[in-house]
Every structure is written in C-alpha cells, then in structure tokens.
Amino acid sequence: MSEWDILKRLDRVKAPPDFEQKVMAQLSFRKRAERRRRIVLRWSMAGSFASLAVVVVLLNVFVFRGRTPSGVAGRGKDVASVSSLIQKAGAEQTIRIIETLDYRTEMRSRSTEPETVYLLEQVSDTTPRGIKY
Numbered sequence: 001m002s003e004w005d006i007l008k009r010l011d012r013v014k015a016p017p018d019f020e021q022k023v024m025a026q027l028s029f030r031k032r033a034e035r036r037r038r039i040v041l042r043w044s045m046a047g048s049f050a051s052l053a054v055v056v057v058l059l060n061v062f063v064f065r066g067r068t069p070s071g072v073a074g075r076g077k078d079v080a081s082v083s084s085l086i087q088k089a090g091a092e093q094t095i096r097i098i099e100t101l102d103y104r105t106e107m108r109s110r111s112t113e114p115e116t117v118y119l120l121e122q123v124s125d126t127t128p129r130g131i132k133y
Helices: 003-009 020-062 082-091 103-110
Strands: none
Touching: none
C-alpha cells in the first residue's frame, strides 16, 4: 500500500475559523524577530572588527614602536638596509637595458593582414630617457 492510498482514505477536516489570521500574525512576528536579530548581528560584527582594529593600532603604537623591519627580524644594526643598498647602486654606473624598436615596419613587411600587434610590453613612439635600471 502506498502513501497516497493512505492519504486518500483519510477524512477531510476544516481549519478553525481564525487559523489564517493566527498564521499571518505568527509570520509577521517571526519576520520582525529575524530582522532584529540581523541588525544586532550586523552591529556586533562591526563593533568586533572596530575593536580589533583599535587593538592592532594600540599594539603597533605601544608595543612595536621604534622597531624597524630588520630589528623585528632579529638582524643587527651592522647589516646594511635595503634602502642604503639601492642608494649605493644608484650612485654607481647604470646600464641601460631599453632597446628601441619600430614594431610597425617589422609587422608590415611580414604580413598582408590588417595591422594588429599584440605585445606584452608598453610601446610608444618616443624613447623613454628617464628610466634607468
């Protein structure tokens, strides 16, 4: 015997006269409660993240103050910092690694297709003179 056969043999019963009003009142009450719960959760999460940010800032100001990244890593003062190495390299002779090339003439001579060039570098008509490596 299937479940549908059992359900077909059951007698039909009418709902109480105020059943629909009670259901609608209960639904609106649950919606309001859920809305309040979401608002409280939203403000509590915002407050917890704000307090975490305040703790991080206070730790940074009072606990980790005056420490450089090399000091935090346990390196001594006798080791040269990265910025001083960059300044020393800038004072030495620089080698230009930019090679100018006219891509338009190369592509025209090789193809009869429309001029479409896809490159993974910046191409301009002027030679950049301010970039040094």
